Amino acid sequence: MLTRPDVAIVGAGPVGLAIAWRCATRGLRVTVHDPAPGSGASRVAAGMLAPVAEAYFGERELTGLLTASAARWPGFAAELTAATGREFGYRTDGTLVVGLTGDDLAEARRLWSYQQGLGLPISALRPSQLREREPALTPRLRGGAVAPGDHQVDPRRLVDALRVAAERAGATLLPGLVTRLAEVDAPVVVVAAGCGAAALTGLPVRPVKGQVLRLRAPDHRPPGFRHVIRGYADGESVYLVPRDDGEVVLGATVEERADTEVTTGAVLRLLRAAVDLVPELAEYALTEATAGLRPGTPDNAPILGPLPGRPGVLAATGHHRHGIVLTPVTADLITDLIVTGQPDPLLTPFTADRFH
């Protein structure tokens, strides 16, 4: 690319690549700067699209954004597949929330009662109903719920597809590492650098470590369950995400640490809870143990839109645990803002000035 781009995006994770794809499709000249596309939080992420099960106490505005983005996912996925011919593990089997002991069930129920109170689609199920849907669940279960609208996608394959889509639409990926925004010459610069945004902008984005395991069903079979399972087991909270190719993603710790070491204690706690919930997992291969850093913010919500005092610089970072589900809405809102100059009202609660 010899001409100056209209938009330079720092960071080629799913958020940065989706913005690049959307902007390039709208006719803008786009560069994306990243020495290692897809190597950040998305590389470790499980890819749950869970606006309901991820609706936590005191996060109503974030819950609204999660819901808005999840609603865009079917169209986003269809467009992306049409543009690239790629599949990326988008599945709509729904999510089961389960509690192993009475205490676990009480904790789970407290949260899903809150979610029901918000009008979100989640319904209690008896143990027999849970095991009817997923016979692989332990008979010891005390109960749970189903969130039929909480889906999943494979983040690694999503990044591959988004990269193809962005490049086909005309965006240019550049491998240089951006250490200061002044190095990038474009009228609009989008900081989609995950944890790297802090050093580039001074935004309050901090690393939140997550350890995740990848398992594989034996004999090239698919996993023995279809739903995403979010379980509480003896006080430990884990999720299990089954993929068509036999993989199960098992996560995740949430640690206020900036290293990416896999620790014995975390692996033990994740495996114990997983095998307690779905006993057949003991026979699965353990194929990968990794730790990633989520870009966390003071209120767990992303930072989207103009940076105060930095004309031409937009933030699209701080997605914490929600980068994958929030990819479509982030890409749409940021692209619209760039093209029209008008911020969508949806953006208002998530701009950086809320921290001032």
Added chain:
Amino acid sequence: MLTRPDVAIVGAGPVGLAIAWRCATRGLRVTVHDPAPGSGASRVAAGMLAPVAEAYFGERELTGLLTASAARWPGFAAELTAATGREFGYRTDGTLVVGLTGDDLAEARRLWSYQQGLGLPISALRPSQLREREPALTPRLRGGAVAPGDHQVDPRRLVDALRVAAERAGATLLPGLVTRLAEVDAPVVVVAAGCGAAALTGLPVRPVKGQVLRLRAPDHRPPGFRHVIRGYADGESVYLVPRDDGEVVLGATVEERADTEVTTGAVLRLLRAAVDLVPELAEYALTEATAGLRPGTPDNAPILGPLPGRPGVLAATGHHRHGIVLTPVTADLITDLIVTGQPDPLLTPFTADRFH
């Protein structure tokens, strides 16, 4: 090497390399054939030199050989270091045997009482005495014993040192894979091919899978304990081998399987027992999870010496769980047999004809 060797050794694990070193030192021309030296059972092995703690019921002859080989280890290690200038983690801190629950202690005591009955050096210790020696042990321990003569070495570094020693003494390593003994042209052929010996010779050597984890103490510290710890924890039997560089080897499953997949259930059982015995291990990094195949035999003892009906072919295989401790005695006995033509009486119980 243009001239025909006097001795061709198939397999460059510790046993094959030690025989090569010993034979070359005695002036023989030696070739060692292996496409991947040190990639077999020794790559996964923990390297316990434990003639006492590995003295099991009904294996008196094997116990004698383990004891004889362990007695050669100090001299063998000193010679190898002198020949190469290498260290290989040879440590003589001794071994603690510990039982977590009353049942675990009863099981451990049953075995060490048998070992004491053989006159082997192992003495019971009270929980306070165990924790005086290793404060990192859990206060929950019910009791245990100390085997001061059970030591350790790092098998990976041992293989490196043996390779240097063999080559310096004049042996030649050849990377070709030997699939039939007829491919090797030498008056004496030694089959030291571990599990590969079965296909080459028809000997009753079968793979016995072992899963092993490698942990690392935080902050570049050495592990918080110096002894090898062999523990029984809620019915699970594990060992913990601390290295000076911060590594802890945690093993091992014993499975009648020929695959090398790491499974969730095995990792869970190993970690649970280890953390129950030494709680600080929960803070260690989990750096490696591997599975290897031990060359097992019908009576768990190695197969050493002439192969019936195959003149010029010697076996040095079937070392099962004991390849590292048995390396010195195997190398000495096989080399003496080659040089003198006379089998040492120590060999008699371990020749292949016992299976006819």
